Amino acid sequence: MHALLYADGLQWRSDYPAPQCRDRWVTMDVLLAGICRTDLEITQGYMAFRGVLGHEFVGRIRTCDDPEWIGKRVVGEINAACGQCKTCCQGLGRHCPHRSVLGILNLDGCLAQQCALPKANVLEVPSALSDEEAAFIEPLSAACEILEQIVFHGQERCVVLGDGKLGILCAWVLTTTGAEVTLVGHHPDKLALAEWRHLRIASRLEDAPSQADVVIEATGSAQGLMDAIGLCRPRGTIVLKSTLAASSPLNLAPVVIQELTVLGSRCGPFARGLREMERHHFPVSRLISARYPLPDALEAFAHASRPGVLKVLLEPQ
């Protein structure tokens, strides 16, 4: 099958072996897949991953031990947990120490014609959602993870730092809680795309409200955390979304003095992502910078790497 690999550099392959269907797993034809910042970071050495890239997709079930599922349009949780260890038994399968992760850790990803996941990981996509909307369920679920970690009463003052895809999705999701949400970014074109419902926009840090109850750090830079600390009220909460590979000089004394809560936040539950997308139809099509057929994957990847570009999608079929 066609596939975009990372192994001693980025490789386009037209003869990559299609995934075999393992017991209690499904294989899927990929309908639409997204290139994520994490994919770009993997080509810089992140996670030391080797294999087919990609973890954002919507697909159609090709093989499954339950014939009722064949042909269904699905999205899939990317963490394939063992299901048996102590962490899994605590309901923390996304943190299973034995897990593989689609296109990130020991499991071929979805920038290919087919991919495979445990059957327990796939969820049917409601007919009301487009393929494009479904292709955004993975990053949207990561944004929704914040709703799983913090109880919102709808009167919070929230600031989202970073006008990249994840920052914008986080800001949209937070507005649905009734909270006052301000997105802060430095890219006028991205901020214009982010305008939606009651979301407030600030192009300078100084224009963000101070004494915020909740600050989401999604800048992808170390300075973002220090900015978040500066904006947060005493006993407020900072949600860390950025993963930085390198160490950075940080002064966390204000976290102690102000008694801040810093929450690390990664993947979220896809069921919630699907539900919130069906309820709100977030305008994700605005975030699509380009679509390419899968055979142009190398060109698509180069496009996704350029500054200022948001989502680049690949069409394998």
Add this chain to the structure above:
Amino acid sequence: MHALLYADGLQWRSDYPAPQCRDRWVTMDVLLAGICRTDLEITQGYMAFRGVLGHEFVGRIRTCDDPEWIGKRVVGEINAACGQCKTCCQGLGRHCPHRSVLGILNLDGCLAQQCALPKANVLEVPSALSDEEAAFIEPLSAACEILEQIVFHGQERCVVLGDGKLGILCAWVLTTTGAEVTLVGHHPDKLALAEWRHLRIASRLEDAPSQADVVIEATGSAQGLMDAIGLCRPRGTIVLKSTLAASSPLNLAPVVIQELTVLGSRCGPFARGLREMERHHFPVSRLISARYPLPDALEAFAHASRPGVLKVLLEPQ
């Protein structure tokens, strides 16, 4: 009165003006006061404080607009809040942006014959507690703050990093929850003093249990946080107690990937500190390295600065 000042260096004064009793404030004769690591840091420039040092004490009410309080033995919350701002109205007086702090911020401290605080800050010391026990209520309350921030079910696996005074107090307090608590330190003499009830002791990081539910970082070093991250289970909690003045290189990617919660933790409620001390009589006398009469304050301060020394107390009366 006699007082130990920090102003262009450490100064012993025998003629310092005694505090005047302001409206709704009390003045107290200091019975016993402790030298804290924060006092040492102030002499290195921390908080840019100028004035009488000291914030750990037990005293006797000297002047008060309510005559019933005169002569009572008391401890006092060190944060003097305005009581009127939004932060105070939310019950967060210890974070009042207009606050002064005994011996730390715009308010003369207790390494003197007398000190003053708002009447709302003082609590009577139960007769069952000794002066020494009462002098430890300030740091003990800071340790008890952890109990205010985390709901313990008594089955947690906890690790306390750091065998200084605060680390030992945190470890003792945590053992009262029924949790499994391990104190990790590198000083055999301090670890020997820390042994109490069910507390487990480890002299090497490798001997601490991995996959801890809660890790308390009380080492006073930047490496402590990275060690805490390494010991914590996915979705676990790290309590930050150390305030470091300088920036340090930190990699917080594991906080995001493991979805850790990092809680800044500073002062705690004195009422809780008193209650826990009365209930458990933590063996704080073991932590006293020396006692000096107040006129020997400079010598006492030098003693407190030496490596390996725990609490040094001053007797003003």
